[in-house]
Amino acid sequence: MDGTLVDTEPYWIRAETELIESYGGTWTHEDALEMVGKGLWDSAAIIQAKGVELSADEIVHRLTSEVRTQIEQYGAPWRPGALELLRAAREAGIRAALVTMSIRSMAQDVVDAAGFDAFDLLVTGDEVAEPKPHPAAYLKAADELGVDIADCIAIEDSVTGVTSAHRAGAIVIGVPNVVSLHDAPTDVLLPSLTEIDVDGLIRLASERAAGTAAAENVEKERA
Template identity: 45%
Template sequence: MDGTLVDSEKLWDVALRELAAEYGGTLSDDARRAMVGTAMATSMRILHDDLGQPERDPLVSAAWIEARILELFRTGLRWRPGALALLRAIRAAGVPTALVTSSGRPLVEVALETLGRDSFDAVVCGDEVTSAKPHPEPYLTAARLLGVPIGRCVAIEDSPSGVASALAAGAAVLAVPAEVPIAPADGVHQLESLTAADLELLAALLGESPA
């Protein structure tokens, strides 16, 4: 979701840097990059360590971030280039589609007002799995909910954590880096933008022809 479908990483950046300032510090660029695509608990540990305040309660920090990001999502959520057109084409073709995100359900519910609740047959949130990305559980869960073998799924990701999760699950991967670079890897096709993606490409990643 974040950075792949919607240009929300910049909103997370605002909230995280505001919290760092609230704690009397400044979030480093390296720490911010390390947070991209991770679960909230991991991001809060990175933030606290970066500020030299590891003793802080990650639940308290997470609650602050979630409240602030909800405000930002309601007013500033924008589609990534090519994302809406590709999603519409996929839905028009009748392809089963799942949203697999590290964000929690309350935030996703707000985002779905922009994304469209009928855009996905299944939604897997970061607070609804035992192990978040880069663990394979989120994508395996999505494939199970769709009733589709994971080997016939294409995961579209923007972060190293998300790519690792999809690869470990056994999906084909289309990577479209947003905020951080993604290292080349077997089984990962990279594009600069989803404006260059279409149904033919997704089928090709599975070694198939589009229906």
């Protein structure tokens, strides 16, 4: 969600910086980039190490509240092509899950801001035991959708998110925002979501299915 659908990373960086500086610490842009895509409770541990004397739950609450306030004040800044692709996918009958390490209340804010029923379900950071880059969140989404993860396409903007989706077994489209994905395990790397449409998604899924079938035939011939 953050950085892929909506460009909220600047909101998070501002919230992190203000919190850490309020405890006399310093927070560089490089520090902030290291947090992109991480689970909130993992991020809280890093912030505690910077001298913030709050519990992990308190840090998550503070950061999330600040980001939600910024979304309320300034809006959800949708990334180019995001809403258009979501809407086209829904019109084509493609099922969709939002897999994010943000908590459900914040994810719901963003989903509501879309103005239409964009997702069949949400899997959020406060609902999984293992955050990204662990594959648990994507596997949970596929299971709840009732589909094989190998038939799913994940769209991610962070190395952590791409790694999570790749480990789960999904087809991975990387759309970098504030961090580079050149060394990340993507199947397709795009500069923007304006570069992909529903036909492109279907083609990717068909190519994966054809490749899997071909590999299975080779194995049968060897057997």
